Amino acid sequence: MSRKRNRPSRQQAGSSALACLGLGTLALNLPAHAQFRFAPPHRSTLPGVEGAAIALGDLNGDGKMDAAVAGYFYPDGPSRLYAYFHLDRGLVERRFIIERPTATFTLAAGDLDGDGHVDLAWSEPDGIGIWYNSGDGVHGQFVLEAAFHYGRRFRLADLDGDGVLDIAVVLGPPSGPAPQIEARLSRGRGQFEPRLIYEHSQPGYGARDLVLGDIDGDGDIDAAVVFTHQDSGSTYDSELVYLANDGLGDFSQRARWPLPWRNGVDTYPQAITMGDLDGDGDLDFFIATGEHYHSVELFAFRNDGDRITQTAILGSAYGYRVRVLTTSDLDLDGNVEVLFAGQSDLYVFRNRGNGSFNTRQTIELGRGKAVSVATADLYWSGQWDIAALVGTRFLSIVRNTTFEQGPRLFVGPLTQGEPVSLAVRHAQPGETVHFLHSLGGAGHAHGQPLLGGMVLDLLEPITLFGSAVADADGTAVLRRIVPPNAPLRNVVFQAIIRRGPGGEDSVKTPFRTARIEPN
Numbered sequence: 001m002s003r004k005r006n007r008p009s010r011q012q013a014g015s016s017a018l019a020c021l022g023l024g025t026l027a028l029n030l031p032a033h034a035q036f037r038f039a040p041p042h043r044s045t046l047p048g049v050e051g052a053a054i055a056l057g058d059l060n061g062d063g064k065m066d067a068a069v070a071g072y073f074y075p076d077g078p079s080r081l082y083a084y085f086h087l088d089r090g091l092v093e094r095r096f097i098i099e100r101p102t103a104t105f106t107l108a109a110g111d112l113d114g115d116g117h118v119d120l121a122w123s124e125p126d127g128i129g130i131w132y133n134s135g136d137g138v139h140g141q142f143v144l145e146a147a148f149h150y151g152r153r154f155r156l157a158d159l160d161g162d163g164v165l166d167i168a169v170v171l172g173p174p175s176g177p178a179p180q181i182e183a184r185l186s187r188g189r190g191q192f193e194p195r196l197i198y199e200h201s202q203p204g205y206g207a208r209d210l211v212l213g214d215i216d217g218d219g220d221i222d223a224a225v226v227f228t229h230q231d232s233g234s235t236y237d238s239e240l241v242y243l244a245n246d247g248l249g250d251f252s253q254r255a256r257w258p259l260p261w262r263n264g265v266d267t268y269p270q271a272i273t274m275g276d277l278d279g280d281g282d283l284d285f286f287i288a289t290g291e292h293y294h295s296v297e298l299f300a301f302r303n304d305g306d307r308i309t310q311t312a313i314l315g316s317a318y319g320y321r322v323r324v325l326t327t328s329d330l331d332l333d334g335n336v337e338v339l340f341a342g343q344s345d346l347y348v349f350r351n352r353g354n355g356s357f358n359t360r361q362t363i364e365l366g367r368g369k370a371v372s373v374a375t376a377d378l379y380w381s382g383q384w385d386i387a388a389l390v391g392t393r394f395l396s397i398v399r400n401t402t403f404e405q406g407p408r409l410f411v412g413p414l415t416q417g418e419p420v421s422l423a424v425r426h427a428q429p430g431e432t433v434h435f436l437h438s439l440g441g442a443g444h445a446h447g448q449p450l451l452g453g454m455v456l457d458l459l460e461p462i463t464l465f466g467s468a469v470a471d472a473d474g475t476a477v478l479r480r481i482v483p484p485n486a487p488l489r490n491v492v493f494q495a496i497i498r499r500g501p502g503g504e505d506s507v508k509t510p511f512r513t514a515r516i517e518p519n
Helices: 009-019
Strands: 042-045 050-057 066-072 079-085 093-100 107-110 119-124 127-133 140-145 154-157 166-171 180-186 192-199 205-213 222-230 236-244 253-259 268-275 284-290 295-303 308-318 324-328 337-341 346-349 361-363 370-376 385-390 394-398 408-411 419-425 432-438 462-469 476-481 490-497 512-517
Touching: 050 370, 050 385, 050 394, 066 107, 079 119, 093 127, 107 154, 119 154, 154 205, 166 192, 166 205, 180 205, 192 222, 192 236, 222 268, 236 268, 268 324, 284 324, 295 337, 308 337, 308 346, 324 370, 337 370, 408 490, 408 512, 419 432, 419 462, 419 490, 432 476
Parallel strands: 050 107, 205 268
Antiparallel strands: 042 394, 050 066, 066 079, 079 093, 107 119, 119 127, 127 140, 154 166, 166 180, 180 192, 205 222, 222 236, 236 253, 268 284, 284 295, 295 308, 324 337, 337 346, 346 361, 370 385, 385 394, 408 419, 419 476, 432 462, 432 490, 462 476, 490 512
């Protein structure tokens, strides 16, 4: 895990363009022990189904964040998939997408065929269903990828560096012989190449969850999996397995660490996620355990390159099942917060940036408990808001109101061969605004920290589009020509302003998505 390499050439150009700006760390001066502020939740009723999972993305290409919600008729289906459009400003328009005959468990959004539209993938008892979006967020083509059992946990990422999202999936029941981790490498719409990543050598182990990210800092996507083995009686052995990617989807380099729950009674890891907990620029681990005595606990582990070290028990919650475990930079300071729930309230632990966290804060979702949670900038405020399935029957949108001020980015129409204007308002007169864009989309938390601590909301490769100076009214305008041969796809923009000595008070705008149209 200690190996380091230069980043692949597909990422070097974007990183160099950013580094030459000399931008500094983002600091919004939230006091160390201050709590986040959230507006009362905006709630919508699910249409007769129990909510199973939620995913966020721009489903209809209008530049606004939408939600996909999977629900099923208890206990085994059928399942229905819905789109909730225009979540910014609190407006919700629900549209039916597709119905499947079985239950749905995990849901993810991303461009799985490289056409610039956000597709949807979800797990079924016999495979992963993929809905290829035609661009309007309602109509598309459905493909059931691979017939397998117990493939309930999966993640999306570009595993082989070809610019298209692939699938990593856990195969096998929670306990049983030879659990496997398999990659499905995308080779075109509805075509995937299966590749075995890892097969556990000891019988009786079960794979509980996996997470993907650049764990060793070499620019490609690695994997980490938590496994559990039940001994005779009611004690468990658990371990974390790290799988290093060579950049082409080969995960032959591995490392294993035992997890410290051998003496626990009915205690085992149920979920894992990652984020930089101590501000050193690499990804650390957060693991949640469940047990049969109605208590789930959250642990933090520091990634030291060649080993992992448990640093803290962040907290506990009621329930024997982990329902929510995710990270998000809610206060925009470059350090990820942890959102966590069992079968009780949704909690957030604020990261102080030095490996320690504030006492948990409860996030009010309205009546009911969190079933599935996703975060994004839903109100164009530059802050990460929360979308949650609540009590199996409701969709709650919670606006983050911790910071209300800051610069705003506006992007004009993008047409091949035509001029386009980008503007930032609410800057300070005379300061330089840098405009960046990405064809890779938007993301957060698991991305690589850039520019001395500031975490952008753009995925690599990132390009400097240009710079402009703010006028006396605090408005900076950049005018460019869209190349005549520019691809007809979505482009994500964000602007950065350097402020303070060494850039210590630098700020970023919310990202904006715009689609290049033909002339």
